[in-house]
Amino acid sequence: MSFASWTAFRYLKSSRENRFFSWITFLSLFGLAIGVAALIVVLSVINGFEYELRNRFLQANAHIMAYRYPAGMSNPEKWSKIIERDFPDEVRGTSPFIHYETMAKSGSIMQGVLVRGIAPKQREAVQSMQNLIDPPTALAVLQQEIDDEAAGKPEPETPAVILGSGLLGILNVKVGETIHLIAPTENRFSDMKRFKVVGTYNSGLKHYDNRLVAMSLSSARSFFHMGDTVTGLEIGLNDADRSPQVARLMEEKYNLSFREWQSYNRPLFEAMERERTVIALIVAMVVIVAGFNILTTVFVSVSQKQRDISILKALGARNRQIMGLFLVQSLCIGIGGSIVGAILAGGISYVLEHYPFIDLPEPYFLKSLPVHYSAEVYLGVAGAASLVCLLAGLYPAYVASRVVPTEGIAGTGQAL
Incomplete structure (x- = not known):
């Protein structure tokens, strides 16, 4: 394990002096998990609609019809x-x-x-x-x-x-x-x-x-x-x-005249594609808000660890290592929140699939909400959320890397 990773994990652990920071970290992680879960469930339901309708249209219609x-x-x-x-x-x-x-x-x-x-x-x-x-x-x-x-x-x-x-x-x-x-x-x-x-x-x-x-x-x-x-x-x-x-x-x-099965339902599938994009962008705002929470969390960590940063730099730690330390910290929160969010999304999807308590009204083709499990959706959303958290930690990590050893030790206890 590298110096940055080892130190970052040490900073994430709870101690008597940083119980407040631990609660902030937990809440940031859980907020990210909720955003990830919401986005995965929404995409799974929309993909489920498209998957179910596609299969049912294919069962009800031939792939191509030839007629005169x-x-x-x-x-x-x-x-x-x-x-x-x-x-x-x-x-x-x-x-x-x-x-x-x-x-x-x-x-x-x-x-x-x-x-x-x-x-x-x-x-x-x-x-x-x-x-x-x-x-x-x-x-x-x-x-x-x-x-x-x-x-x-x-x-x-x-x-x-x-x-x-x-x-x-x-x-x-x-x-x-x-x-x-x-x-x-x-x-x-x-x-x-x-x-x-x-x-x-x-x-x-x-x-x-x-x-x-x-x-x-x-x-x-x-x-x-x-x-x-x-x-x-x-x-x-x-x-x-x-x-x-x-x-x-x-x-x-x-x-002869030919007509393929997609042409019978093209407006429906095009509308679903647009809805998927719009809804995904709206729900993704929850993940972006969670990313700002991560930024705040890392700033608090930098503020609390100014003395430690100064000592590490006095011992020879380079700016790149200090920056990497806090980037790893934000990335760990992102990965942890993504994993929890994916598990939460799987649980919600299972409930929607096996306990169809939501009945769709007459205009919809299906009677209940369908769910389609896709590794691409789970990994894609989790990866994007982790990337957002990594980007959110860039500026606080940069601020930490610019701390001057003498000022950090002299200013122990002061916030940035």
């Missing part, structure tokens, strides 16, 4: 083979889909819904829906309808549907009961058909869960009189973050 509007896409099998052939390293699977907005009816309740016709087996290669469906066997029911059609069997009298968990409550129905869907036609009156609810869809995103009706691709084609046409293809990638680049390449290559 408004005519629709005929021969989707041909397009699937072409895309998978041209982008073997990027694409992991494709699946046709039908997208249609209509009305659902249950008793006297009417509700606008979004019908999504899917092929579950092919959709699994694009993006798994298993953990969103309850019971998971509901997807097998939809797939069986597709297999039966391929085998030449007649369409079931009451096809199966999966309802969003919120829509289930709005229509006041239960799994096993039936609802009616209205299919717009060219005639004056629309067709109405009965469907059986075989499961629920729960993505945690209210704007999906309150509107979605999922049915088999074969039932959707029949219900909306689409023949062999589909709305488009869902495309799954090996790397979801490369969706914009891959979509641009596909748009240049094919006579």
Whole structure:
């Protein structure tokens, strides 16, 4: 251990003569810890929002959607083979889909819904829906309808549907009961058909869960009189973050329209990025205030140790060593406060994660505050706080290094 470090640790220890300084040091350290904890928790919650929304959007949407509007896409099998052939390293699977907005009816309740016709087996290669469906066997029911059609069997009298968990409550129905869907036609009156609810869809995103009706691709084609046409293809990638680049390449290559998952929610993620920066700067002011407390603490230490500084300099200590002594002292307070703050932040985050006593209002996508633990956030905030404390100790350390030995000894007990 160097001379500066050894002496700095000695000065931080409590003694009868410096109990007041020890309390100031403790309060400065604890104030820094509160600032560090607040900043880490805020960033963890904001990152948790982004992380949760990203995962849920990815589960609810394919990475890229290819479509031809408004005519629709005929021969989707041909397009699937072409895309998978041209982008073997990027694409992991494709699946046709039908997208249609209509009305659902249950008793006297009417509700606008979004019908999504899917092929579950092919959709699994694009993006798994298993953990969103309850019971998971509901997807097998939809797939069986597709297999039966391929085998030449007649369409079931009451096809199966999966309802969003919120829509289930709005229509006041239960799994096993039936609802009616209205299919717009060219005639004056629309067709109405009965469907059986075989499961629920729960993505945690209210704007999906309150509107979605999922049915088999074969039932959707029949219900909306689409023949062999589909709305488009869902495309799954090996790397979801490369969706914009891959979509641009596909748009240049094919006579189709493409839209990546980020474009559906870009304003939301851009707003969250701005909020993260603004909130982080505001909460960081607590750490800066704590840094000024460290500056005061080191000044008090320099004032109390003038005689010691003079003696050390008389014994041959150089200005650089004296300056280093007080810089190490401020850095020790910074590191200690950062460690305590990180531990405190971990405890608060654990409570928020496991005891969701804060319910988010309707405008938010999620029901409770999410928390995302990130070593980068913890180390980054702790490192920045330690740096602030080191910078706060620069001027007091410089003042200490300029003490003249004769004046320090002669002026024992006087403040700077």
